Amino acid sequence: MTAETGFKELRELLRTQVFSSSARVGILLALLGVRRVTFTDLLKATQLAKSSLYLHLKCLEDNGLIKVKDVLTPERPRTVIELTDQGSRAIERYLELLKDYSDALGLNGQKGAWSNTDPPGRK
Amino acid sequence: MDRSDLANIALAEELAKKVYYRKAKKVMGLTYLVTSSYVPLTFLLSVLFPPLVEGSLDHLELLVFGVYLLVVFSLGFQLRRIPIVAGRLDAIAGSRFSSKRGRLNRRYLPFVFAFAAVALGVAASVTFGLLGEVLGAAENLCVLGLILSYFDFVFSSIKVSALGAPDILAIAGAIVGFLAGTFVNPVFFFAFSASWFVAGAIVTKRYW
Numbered sequence: 001m002t003a004e005t006g007f008k009e010l011r012e013l014l015r016t017q018v019f020s021s022s023a024r025v026g027i028l029l030a031l032l033g034v035r036r037v038t039f040t041d042l043l044k045a046t047q048l049a050k051s052s053l054y055l056h057l058k059c060l061e062d063n064g065l066i067k068v069k070d071v072l073t074p075e076r077p078r079t080v081i082e083l084t085d086q087g088s089r090a091i092e093r094y095l096e097l098l099k100d101y102s103d104a105l106g107l108n109g110q111k112g113a114w115s116n117t118d119p120p121g122r123k
Numbered sequence: 124m125d126r127s128d129l130a131n132i133a134l135a136e137e138l139a140k141k142v143y144y145r146k147a148k149k150v151m152g153l154t155y156l157v158t159s160s161y162v163p164l165t166f167l168l169s170v171l172f173p174p175l176v177e178g179s180l181d182h183l184e185l186l187v188f189g190v191y192l193l194v195v196f197s198l199g200f201q202l203r204r205i206p207i208v209a210g211r212l213d214a215i216a217g218s219r220f221s222s223k224r225g226r227l228n229r230r231y232l233p234f235v236f237a238f239a240a241v242a243l244g245v246a247a248s249v250t251f252g253l254l255g256e257v258l259g260a261a262e263n264l265c266v267l268g269l270i271l272s273y274f275d276f277v278f279s280s281i282k283v284s285a286l287g288a289p290d291i292l293a294i295a296g297a298i299v300g301f302l303a304g305t306f307v308n309p310v311f312f313f314a315f316s317a318s319w320f321v322a323g324a325i326v327t328k329r330y331w
Contacts, residue, residue, distance in 0.1 A: 014131075022131035026138030033139060033208040034146045034201070045145040046138050098132060098215045 010097040023056050028091040031083035039079035136212045140281045143205045147277050148330040155323030162316040206280035260305040267297045289322035
């Protein structure tokens, strides 16, 4: 695959409902690192509004990227969020494309590189 | 695609790292609590089950030690992906810190050292008798140090400092407890347990 094809795929990915939102990408990245997390932990850690977090999770679940299930614990029922295989593949692919883009532009090692650089195809 | 799309990754990374931090703190608190129960449990075992056959208590303590290591290892194992993902994010977005600490080949290193230290300690206590007790205490301190260094490794990968007041209490308690417990009076081993219990209770309460 050429770099241009990769950039095109990245551009298209960034236009999708899931990857256009930093909160949704953040949730997927968090789940990539910890695999499963409770709703309460996610809410407290991200400090997003409850309704907002619920909508982000709903969107990710509707796209088949996460699984939300209620689990009984000795204390109380907890809502647990898990990354699906599809979700894992999607976020891995997103990271690969970003890495390729970063390598192509030689951004590695530059603090805050994303916010200071024009994206590909932008004149 | 415009600049704001790409800036999203920085915001997403920040959000993900907050979740990693909370999870790591939670696991750290649980580790403190689990480890703190080791000394009281072995003391209780020595009272409840005086050795019927010479050396049987040693074997029981060894078994308990192994179980504790396994539990602590499985707790730490939950965090194994954090340094890897954080390292990948650093490689993408760029960072003023080195991302080498989060690489795959170093993530199990603390545990490899921990098991090596245990094996050496066991061999020393069997071979050298009294000297073995000193070596055993040193080995326990090494294991505790390795547990803490593993958490430090995880926290470093997400660019935060792990060292809060409860952690300083835990470090001080381990040093004082094991040194004074070995050279002054075994009752000081409980100082280690108490400090780790308090540290664990504080951290767990805050992040549960």
